[in-house]
Amino acid sequence: ATIQWFPGHMAKARNEVQAKLKQVDLVLEITDARTPEASRNPMMNELVGDKPKIMVLNKQDLADPNVTAQWIRFYESQGTAAIAIDAQHARQLKQIPQLAKKLLHEKIARQQARGIRDPMIKAMCIGIPNVGKSTVLNRLISKNIAVTGNRPGVTKNQQWLKADNSFMLLDTPGILWPKFDDEQVGLKLAFTGAIADNVVNPDDVGLFGLNYFQQRHPDALRKAYHATATDIALPTPDLMVHLAKTNGFGDEYNRMAERVIFDARQGKLGRFTLEVPNEAE
Ligand code: G4P
Structure with a gap:
């Protein structure tokens, strides 16, 4: 809801x-x-x-x-x-x-x-x-x-x-309401599905998620989307465009973005946590 x-x-x-x-x-x-x-x-x-x-x-x-x-x-x-x-x-x-x-x-x-x-x-x-x-x-x-x-x-x-x-x-x-004033928070909550998909631009949410998996769980991208190590080293938007082509979406990179979001929420990219504690706090 x-x-x-x-x-x-x-x-x-x-x-x-x-x-x-x-x-x-x-x-x-x-x-x-x-x-x-x-x-x-x-x-x-x-x-x-x-x-x-x-x-x-x-x-x-x-x-x-x-x-x-x-x-x-x-x-x-x-x-x-x-x-x-x-x-x-x-x-x-x-x-x-x-x-x-x-x-x-x-x-x-x-x-x-x-x-x-x-x-x-x-x-x-x-x-x-x-x-x-x-x-x-x-x-x-x-x-x-x-x-x-x-x-x-x-x-x-x-x-x-x-x-x-x-x-x-x-x-x-x-x-109670989440922290709306922080863009990163919005992206994280949209990626996990905690806020509605129309609140944050889905392309941005997909890029945010793909970038996270590039950095933290590249193996998940290898397994789920047949990405190679060279692919994973691409800038995130280029990787999205590339994965769209190799995963059957042709030029429709936005559909690849939706796919990444969907798969992550379903657990198909493995278990993940978007935040680590800041020990300095
Ligand atoms: P809320 O009262 O805080 O708004 O949340 P709610 O209990 O309605 O749960 C939100 C969604 O999260 C529900 O899925 C619920 O099944 C799922 N959920 C709750 N606890 C857990 C958990 O520990 N693990 C997992 N994996 N899911 C949990 P939904 O999308 O509303 O429906 P559905 O996906 O179950 O069909």
């Missing part, structure tokens, strides 16, 4: 997230493991403040596992808990409630000391569109909807969904 982010929508989305944040103990910030920074909302740190948070790098099945491990270490070095998952496999999601309980162990202990046997952790998913928030949410919850209106600290009429006896989630994720 594509969302048009006009200033009014952004303000409304921010207000909605702020209101929901007041009701939870913990935030699950969902990002795309192929673009861990580009797929974040620019205001996220400010909005979440001191509230405990887990960075959830989703779609790890599509991302380069070595780079994902670097990102996890990077976030942890900044004091933020982080895990990588593939939300399509429910088993991997079990780590989330476990990690949440670890992060909130002091609060849980306090509640237990007051006689609450099974203290509930209340969490919510937040992220930009298409990172997999709904998939994570749906895979975390069991079928039963928690009826929690008369639990202390839980607003009536707010739907909560139980993941287990001590972990529940707000029924709808918080949706």
